[in-house]
Amino acid sequence: MDLVGEVIRSVRVGRPGARLVRQTGPRGVRFPAFEGSGFHIVLAGTCWLVSEHAGPVELRPGDVVLASAGAAHGLSPVPARLGDLPMVAFGPHPPEQGPARFEFLCGSYHLAHGAAPHYLRTLPALVVVSPDRERAPRLRALADLLRAEVAASPAGDDATVPALLDLVLVHVLRQWREEHEPGDGALTDDPAIATALREIHERPAEPWTVERLSRVAGLPRTSFARRFTELVGRPPMRYLTEWRLDRAAGLLRETDAPLATIARQVGYATEFAFSAAFRRAHGVPPGRFRRVPSPGMSGDDAPGRAGTVRAERG
Numbered sequence: 001m002d003l004v005g006e007v008i009r010s011v012r013v014g015r016p017g018a019r020l021v022r023q024t025g026p027r028g029v030r031f032p033a034f035e036g037s038g039f040h041i042v043l044a045g046t047c048w049l050v051s052e053h054a055g056p057v058e059l060r061p062g063d064v065v066l067a068s069a070g071a072a073h074g075l076s077p078v079p080a081r082l083g084d085l086p087m088v089a090f091g092p093h094p095p096e097q098g099p100a101r102f103e104f105l106c107g108s109y110h111l112a113h114g115a116a117p118h119y120l121r122t123l124p125a126l127v128v129v130s131p132d133r134e135r136a137p138r139l140r141a142l143a144d145l146l147r148a149e150v151a152a153s154p155a156g157d158d159a160t161v162p163a164l165l166d167l168v169l170v171h172v173l174r175q176w177r178e179e180h181e182p183g184d185g186a187l188t189d190d191p192a193i194a195t196a197l198r199e200i201h202e203r204p205a206e207p208w209t210v211e212r213l214s215r216v217a218g219l220p221r222t223s224f225a226r227r228f229t230e231l232v233g234r235p236p237m238r239y240l241t242e243w244r245l246d247r248a249a250g251l252l253r254e255t256d257a258p259l260a261t262i263a264r265q266v267g268y269a270t271e272f273a274f275s276a277a278f279r280r281a282h283g284v285p286p287g288r289f290r291r292v293p294s295p296g297m298s299g300d301d302a303p304g305r306a307g308t309v310r311a312e313r314g
Helices: 003-011 118-122 137-152 161-180 191-202 210-217 221-232 236-254 259-265 271-282 286-291
Strands: 016-023 029-031 036-045 047-050 057-059 064-067 073-076 102-110 126-129 308-311
Touching: 003 161, 016 137, 016 161, 036 137, 036 161, 064 073, 064 161, 102 137, 102 161, 118 236, 126 161, 137 161, 191 210, 191 221, 191 236, 210 221, 210 236, 221 236, 236 259, 236 271, 236 286, 259 271, 259 286, 271 286
Parallel strands: 126 308
Antiparallel strands: 016 102, 029 073, 036 064, 036 102, 047 057, 047 073, 064 126
């Protein structure tokens, strides 16, 4: 199972949106925290990424900012404090006219129930990826296509926009993983813990226990549990539960499979146990989650934890 593919499946439970922003004023713009994930692609000009707990980061054309779990942040023509930037204007506003200090695309996935997929929540709050235009021409081509589609449909709800947002996110996450997650480990380069993670990702329906996972990892149970928690940020069984329910949310939206079938696919012996766990995680029972579509989100709601990490140009 491809981890990036599973992340895309999980974010799709929220309706995606996109918007083109041309910043003509001198003060920049602030994006509030939200439940979901999103990104900005700098198209022209230079600007600074501003966050609550880290210094400003300079951005250049082609740079992509990924707000992995919806953290508050801002974009400014000069270094600034986040609280000093004006809040983004919500609604289907067309791009500002006149000379622009900088220009960028916003893409976002707003999740009405639950948080961003677990893997995205393990990333730094704000990730900056700087693709090499010679080595990574596809991301530039995707940005050009997305810009054209958003220009043709300013509300960002054209039928092709979701697919383009998915592809941009795929390429951003792949570059991040290539540079920061060597090997097959999804969250760590520790070979023992990476092996356990791979088993969880590929076989979530297995009746995993800490004991079974420790044997897969080749570690004593206590050492495995401690090392897993230190490296992944969650105890093994909590991580397993979150991964299963992220997958379940995607299956509910993408398939017509009965709840009992989905329950078995993600490791629950009964529909009742699955429904109770899903409701605790997402705030609604799975049947209601499937019936009620997530509210749309225009691209101006796009992105947003503290900390900023840059993946440098190759």
